[in-house]
Amino acid sequence: MRIGLLGHGVVGQGVRKIIDAHQTSATAAMSVVRILVRDQSEITDERITTDPEEFFTTDMDVVVECMGGVDKPFEFVSRALSAGMGVVSSNKKLLAHKYDELQALATQRQVPLAFEAAIGGGIPWLHNLALTAQVDEVESFRGIFNGTTNYILDEMFTHGQNFDDALRGAQERGYAEADPSDDIDGHDVKYKTVLTANRIWGVSVPLEQVPALGLRHVDGRDAKWAAAHGKTIKLLGMARATNQGVMAGAMPVMLPANHLLAGIHQNFNCAMVNSNNFGEAAYYGQGAGMLPTAFAVVSDLVSVQALMVQDSFALAAPGRTVVAPMWQEAWGQNASPLSREVASVDQLVSSPAQSLEVAPMDQSALQGKYYLRPENSEDFDLLWDLVEFTRPEKLENGAILTGGVHLPLLMNSLRRAGFTTGVVGDISTLVCEVEDSSAKMVADRGLFLALVDSGLNE
Numbered sequence: 098m099r100i101g102l103l104g105h106g107v108v109g110q111g112v113r114k115i116i117d118a119h120q121t122s123a124t125a126a127m128s129v130v131r132i133l134v135r136d137q138s139e140i141t142d143e144r145i146t147t148d149p150e151e152f153f154t155t156d157m158d159v160v161v162e163c164m165g166g167v168d169k170p171f172e173f174v175s176r177a178l179s180a181g182m183g184v185v186s187s188n189k190k191l192l193a194h195k196y197d198e199l200q201a202l203a204t205q206r207q208v209p210l211a212f213e214a215a216i217g218g219g220i221p222w223l224h225n226l227a228l229t230a231q232v233d234e235v236e237s238f239r240g241i242f243n244g245t246t247n248y249i250l251d252e253m254f255t256h257g258q259n260f261d262d263a264l265r266g267a268q269e270r271g272y273a274e275a276d277p278s279d280d281i282d283g284h285d286v287k288y289k290t291v292l293t294a295n296r297i298w299g300v301s302v303p304l305e306q307v308p309a310l311g312l313r314h315v316d317g318r319d320a321k322w323a324a325a326h327g328k329t330i331k332l333l334g335m336a337r338a339t340n341q342g343v344m345a346g347a348m349p350v351m352l353p354a355n356h357l358l359a360g361i362h363q364n365f366n367c368a369m370v371n372s373n374n375f376g377e378a379a380y381y382g383q384g385a386g387m388l389p390t391a392f393a394v395v396s397d398l399v400s401v402q403a404l405m406v407q408d409s410f411a412l413a414a415p416g417r418t419v420v421a422p423m424w425q426e427a428w429g430q431n432a433s434p435l436s437r438e439v440a441s442v443d444q445l446v447s448s449p450a451q452s453l454e455v456a457p458m459d460q461s462a463l464q465g466k467y468y469l470r471p472e473n474s475e476d477f478d479l480l481w482d483l484v485e486f487t488r489p490e491k492l493e494n495g496a497i498l499t500g501g502v503h504l505p506l507l508m509n510s511l512r513r514a515g516f517t518t519g520v521v522g523d524i525s526t527l528v529c530e531v532e533d534s535s536a537k538m539v540a541d542r543g544l545f546l547a548l549v550d551s552g553l554n555e
């Protein structure tokens with residue numbers, strides 16, 4: 098199988114290395130024939146070019162997209178699919194933004210579009226979900242889907258590093274996005290959550306309806322508070338099928354320290370799914386980094402290769418399974434499609450077992466109990482801003498928050514601003530019920546907040 102690589106950074110180099118090593122009979126049947134990069138300085142091999150025309154006029158069966166971004170990769174991936182080439186991508190931002198267009202094109206051309214590496218790095222998550230959904234109804238999933246932020250939290254909470262140093266460490270190890278805001282502000286987790294929901298439930302969740310709260314303001318005080326209350330903080334992606342449809346979100350969550358997800362360290366991810374017969378299942382592995390991510394890309398290529406009998410993907414009509422020559426070689430002429438799971442175009446293009454509506458998510462997904470911490474515990478101006486920001490009429494005495502904090506009054510204000518119930522900890526940390534979308538506004542105003550409990554986080 099002749100492969101063209103779009104991008105030769107962290108992931109692209111990993112894919113090229115695994116294929117060039119020809120370590121198994123499956124990878125021995127693959128070759129990387131052309132690689133497109135942005136800068137001349139990246140040309141280290143005669144296969145590498147900066148010229149898209151040279152790339153697309155090369156004879157290729159499959160294109161692997163690992164460039165990052167949305168517009169350019171969309172142009173290139175569309176071009177490859179339109180030309181009848183299969184596509185494997187690790188780019189969740191592209192896929193989440195252009196899901197409908199790309200799925201439609203792949204379906205129309207009957208070519209595979211596979212993206213296992215886009216969610217959970219090396220973890221065979223979509224693969225296992227596809228199997229689960231063929232037997233069970235999937236009720237919900239949640240998990241740690243970002244290696245960078247898990248690495249940052251782990252370094253801060255376990256080793257006492259500060260945020261900036263921990264982020265630098267994640268970048269040096271190749272875990273972070275080119276613009277790490279996507280990791281830190283929860284967008285990357287949102288893309289992965291939306292893509293997973295789309296695949297399981299046959300929906301097309303509009304990105305703008307899914308709340309994403311990140312970790313930009315987390316610091317050592319939060320680690321201390323969490324430890325003192327027998328908890329730890331993790332950034333989770335969560336989705337649930339409800340009577341109204343699919344509900345999804347991405348946000349920091351205070352988990353009990355003995356929770357399975359609380360024990361996930363470094364760049365590892367752990368994705369948990371709940372289905373009616375199997376119950377709760379968890380999939381664990383490295384969620385970012387060169388070789389783990391490239392492993393998932395190449396595992397998709399193995400599935401695509403299985404479709405390539407003789408000359409054409411068209412031979413593998415929807416629903417029909419095929420045995421590629423290399424499988425026959427490995428297991429003998431009598432190998433039956435039933436003796437192993439064999440990829441079909443259906444499985445790689447789109448075959449949701451369920452098909453649900455999308456629920457309005459702006460309000461309900463954010464409802465719950467939150468931990469809140471202002472940047473400066475002596476300065477409650479920010480909370481005052483919040484109070485002003487979330488309710489139309491001013492409090493009578495603006496001095497309460499600037500000239501010494503009066504807790505009952507503060508809580509009263511918060512309550513009127515949409516927060517209800519209780520205070521936990523000292524005056525610098527609050528745990529409040531949030532009844533509306535105030536949580537997003539609070540995060541935007543510079544307070545760190547983490548979900549303690551909500552309908553999504555059961």
Ligand SMILES: NC(=O)C1=CN([C@@H]2O[C@H](COP(=O)(O)OP(=O)(O)OC[C@H]3O[C@@H](n4cnc5c(N)ncnc54)[C@H](O)[C@@H]3O)[C@@H](O)[C@H]2O)C=CC1
Pocket residue numbers: 103104105106107108109133134135136139162163164165166169187188189190214215218271272273274275384385386387390
């Ligand atoms: N680094 C990781 O651990 C993981 C990354 N991903 C995703 O994989 C994709 C690639 O990530 P990395 O390899 O880390 O990025 P990177 O920044 O290391 O490499 C990007 C490559 O794409 C090329 N490129 C970018 N724009 C281009 C353009 N307009 N024309 C030609 N070449 C272009 C660059 O020259 C470079 O070779 C991203 O979508 C990322 O979100 C997914 C899972 C894990």
Ligand SMILES: N[C@@H](CC=O)C(=O)O
Pocket residue numbers: 215216217218242243244245246272273274280285384385386
């Ligand atoms: N930046 C991402 C890369 C993998 O998807 C992460 O840290 O998880």
